[in-house]
Amino acid sequence: GENVEQHPSTLSVQEGDSAVIKCTYSDSASNYFPWYKQELGKGPQLIIDIRSNVGEKKDQRIAVTLNKTAKHFSLHITETQPEDSAVYFCAASLGQAGTALIFGKGTTLSVSS
Amino acid sequence: SAVISQKPSRDICQRGTSLTIQCQVDSQVTMMFWYRQQPGQSLTLIATANQGSEATYESGFVIDKFPISRPNLTFSTLTVSNLSPEDSSIYLCSGAAGGTDTQYFGPGTRLTVL
16 A cells, blocks of 8 residues: 655744755556645644656745655745644545545644744 | 634653544634654654544554544544554644635644653
8 A cells, every 4th residue: 555754743933934845655556646734633634645647846935846756745835934833744535535634743843933 | 814723732651552533623624634744753644534434544553543523623633543652743633614725723632652
């Protein structure tokens, strides 16, 4: 089955810096890769996703890149702000309706002002 | 998108009892999923809840311990039975609206077993 590895487990940056979180997956059949942000005491919130027919996707300060050949994808946050502090999870799935997500172990991002 | 609510938001239960968690979606979803998130850990899939049929459980999770109901396309329940302290976790439901694969999560139910 699918296995998703996520690095780093913790990341501390200064406000305004960029943050990069990387994930690798094992199943070449996976073609849907969402990223979730989870704040303390809340459920995961979808922040961006990418499908295997796209190499990069941006949404304001957030971008995700995908390298299907190498089976890895990354989350990039630019101009970080204290409110970006949270746990970020990457996930992978077959990209079909009704298929479950396999999650990475999470990255705790701390942005200090 | 789909808006998902869960009840209760948290509970403290005694060993040996059961807790039923409700999950309500504001739109019809084909599949709903139940995840467990142990303290400081990632999300682990418990089961997939299908409307009109039995849930499909992941390895390590059994129906006797985690019975699931899915009476319609907007509602599901997860019961955690015969509670032990090891069941203390956050339980999350999710669903994908409109037949897509984009999953939205509820706020979670924080269970503490004494």
